[in-house]
Amino acid sequence: MAQPSSTLDRVLVLEMVRVTEAAAIAASKLIGRGDEKAADAAAVEAMRLAFNNLAIDGTIVIGEGEPDEAPMLYVGEKVGNAAGSGPRIDIALDPLEGTTITAKAGPNALSVLAISEEGGLLNAPDVYMDKLAVGPGYPDGVIDLNRSVRDNVEAVAAAKGVEPADIIVCVLDRPRHEKLIGQLRAIGCGIMLIPDGDIAGVIATTNPETAIDIYMGSGGAPEGVLACAALRCVGGQFKGRLLFRNDDEKSRARKWGIADLDKIYDLKELAKGDCIFAATGVTDGSLLSGVKRLPGGKLTTQSVVMRASTGTVRWVKGEHRVEPKRF
Template sequence: MHTEAPQKNLALDLVRVTEAAALACARWLGKGDKISADQAAVDAMRLCFNTLEIDGKVMIGEGEKDDAPMLFNGESLGLGNGPKVDIAVDPLEGTNLLAFGRPNAISVVGVAPAGAMFDPGPSFYMQKLVVPAQAKDVVDIEAPTGHNLKLIARALDKDVDDLVVFVLDKPRHKKLISEIREAGARIQLHTDGDVTGSLMAIDPRSEVDVMMGTGGTPEGVLSATAIRIMGGEMFAKLDPQKQDEKNALAEYGMDVRRVLTVNDLVKSEDLFFAATGISGGTFLKGVAYHGHGAETSSLVMRGKTGTIRYVEAIHNWDALMKFSAVEYD
């Protein structure tokens, strides 16, 4: 039973939240200190969230309460006087990317009505296949890689060797990578950036056509918010990488054979999503600092209307300082 749907376009408030996190942590670009960068993003995001008129609960956060002092799973956010919502956050997606000065670190937030978000429980990893709207009815996560790529290419009116597949550059993907190469498709290998990969696969402005491989379960739920709004699809199966995780899933009663879709991961269309670029790259431009302020690039979406906005913002330090560090428009 979902509570009354939020009527206000929360996405425009959420972009202030991701901008605040991005502005706070982009200073750490290439400095090799991912802990401080993540802390800066978390602090700024939390401060900003707590100015919003929502009664929010973190479903996908920085981890359990003991490990994450803030934005932990279960934490309450907002002023408590607005709509009840589930929140998924990744204040700094790609901590390593930022720490080592690599592209495509982003700050990202998804919001759904209370009770609508899938609870990953003890699941850390899931196998994913993310495709844009045109290809969502033709693929099968359990079909051979080459077969899927043929069908995706046909749906997108391309040849297989025109396709670009986003894959995380991990040892577990050795077989997948050779299968994609065998099929003739092109590959973009990324060291990190699970959410970014999903977004690139469904964003018409991106050169990526599909994302394949195993990544984080929490990131999967967060990505599903955006994928559902944009009409794309993610097929996913829990894919435990260690025996401990397998045992925990069995104990929790989670079925690793079940194929999940975005409708399983977020059970509502009344969704809001925002992402702001931090370190720049192929997806969203990074934070650019000037003497008197900074510029940010963001992607903002609202589920009910399907509206997608690309927001280029110029932030003026003098004006910002008159308010608190994060209360700005």
């Protein structure tokens, strides 16, 4: 059967891996050094350089800031060296998801990006999002943000054919989740608390080896869109609702075209059409191994790249030769 037409050339699948590899390698030099800003800046500059070596007409729709916050890869920034002639793509990215993790040499730091055909990714403002996710294999509508925590856990348990106490829920370890954690404890289900990295947490619901059934809780909205791009490729369900702490955040959302501030978004509303998701491990984690530096000026990386139109998932181990320092 012919695949659906797409402006995303399959060559871009491996090109996206090269982009996340470059950012991960740059950030890895700062692992455990205690400097979050330096690690993030290194990843940003490496990712920008890698994008600008590609024959694309790219626009960042989810980035790390706005134009006055350079050198971040900001929303609206154009990347690629083929403006007006290359494929027009939208880009969501997090050059270093887990800046604190990297600074402290903790687990699950990643370099992450997603690309889509123009208009395929929700231009999510940099606010919090209430998130609820499960992996593939469940009936449509098994999760719903309008239901209680207990109702969602019981629905997933029933669909899986187990007791609610057998369900494992992944939650970011934050003070704001104290009530959620209490509700889950009352149900008796298992809770996997993670210090950071909720993109990896959402994706973990798709991997049976993690034993994670559900992702719950609030985290960054941009990270929610990135996670949805991955779920579009491998299957699963996601519900998201933007959370606003003040009028300034509401104004920012309206600026980016969000009209219904109370809307609950489905997976295909956050990431639609054909899309490619790529991630490279910076530190070891549940999804990917981190960058390893070897004797003889070599290093290794592990990446994953996925494409929605084909459902293809590729695990890529890279071996790289590091140029010796010149004095």
